[in-house]
């Protein structure tokens with residue numbers, strides 16, 4: 520894909536070709552206590568990826584994807600006047616006096632079912648049986664439902680009168696030919712898909728689902744389903760958590776699973792996966808530890824940026840455009856290994872990047888607001904993303920309370936939360952009853 524880090528070869532006056540050092544565009548300067556702000560880091564990553572090119576896709580496979588064309592209806596809906604009831608097509612004038620105590624008998628001239636064509640005109644003083652969805656014959660201007668008749672076959676007794684247009688669905692009353700149905704950039708939902716199918720469209724030009732490769736690093740990790748055989752081992756929850764979150768965000772996910780803290784294994788695995796990835800997401804190995812190898816290995820595979828972001832959790836972050844050539848470079852987001860840090864990093868950085876690759880705006884989840892039920896303390900100089908539970912009280916007011924502690928290993932509390940509260944770097948205390956911003960975690 521076309522990304523940054525272009526390689527320029529220049530022929531200097533003399534013979535020797537000079538290869539410019541390849542690097543990422545300059546990252547934003549740290550602005551908070553030597554750290555990069557969360558918004559600056561996110562905007563930097565977003566500036567380094569482009570939406571994936573669109574192609575023609577089958578309508579149903581395009582669910583959740585962004586259109587890359589305006590869609591105009593070439594036909595009308597309904598395509599012809601038709602009945603909304605099973606009953607008899609009549610002329611109103613012929614049944615104007617009909618009532619329970621004054622039934623009117625009409626000869627039944629025939630029957631029209633849904634799908635019938637070449638319908639003869641309705642003669643004055645006659646009725647024709649008609650089914651829901653069947654074309655209204657010329658001459659008829661109303662439909663009397665079966666319930667207002669004796670359901671006669673050769674002759675029908677009509678016990679109710681009708682006004683013109685009764686139970687007739689008019690041609691073009693839903694969609695006129697030439698109506699703009701969807702715009703370039705719209706995301707296709709089930710009801711849009713129904714509409715497009717309804718006007719006869721079976722393919723659309725849409726951006727594909729990004730193929731996201733997810734892997735976890737750490738020699739302590741064990742594949743769920745296998746026994747823990749030694750002290751110090753932990754199950755790999757991150758690759759499942761991140762894969763599930765990427766899937767919920769609309770990606771096509773390849774979960775590679777776990778890779779141990781081994782330079783060659785990390786390099787080989789990433790190199791092998793590049794061919795099927797629009798984005799690689801790894802967890803672990805980005806902090807200061809002696810075995811935090813991702814940080815030291817990845818610069819050998821591409822252009823990288825490791826930094827500290829003024830947020831909690833999720834402080835150590837890595838990004839790369841991996842690969843040797845511009846044409847093959849794949850973006851990679853390297854999130855920290857603590858499970859809650861990995862998830863918060865997903866929400867803050869990975870999800871917006873996936874949405875940009877999909878071409879689905881807004882890239883960043885819009886915040887909502889709720890009132891705190893109690894005092895909340897935060898850490899100065901960091902954006903705190905605290906796990907929380909938002910509920911609506913009996914009066915319809917949305918309230919929010921923290922779920923558990925701040926520890927970035929607390930998977931149990933994370934799974935109970937339905938929101939992430941956002942407390943900016945200047946906030947130290949929020950008193951009870953104040954409105955605060957949060958991201959709802961409502962998409963799976």
Ligand SMILES: Nc1nc2c(c(=O)[nH]1)N[C@H]1C(S)=C(S)[C@@H](COP(=O)(O)OP(=O)(O)OC[C@H]3O[C@@H](n4cnc5c(N)ncnc54)[C@H](O)[C@@H]3O)O[C@H]1N2
Pocket residue numbers: 735736737739740753754755756757758802803804805806807808811832833834835854855856857858860927
């Ligand atoms: N001296 C310092 N130490 C640490 C710092 C620091 O600034 N100075 N930062 C801390 C913060 S904050 C975080 S977050 C972590 C990030 O560390 P890594 O990204 O290098 O992650 P690991 O060391 O590999 O693992 C951390 C922790 O998470 C567990 N883990 C890792 N992967 C998984 C997984 N797939 N499933 C479940 N659990 C996983 C791992 O066992 C560790 O307990 O660094 C701090 N240290």
Ligand code: MOO
Pocket residue numbers: 830831832833834835855857860927
């Ligand atoms: O950033 Mo670490 O993510 O604070 O635990």
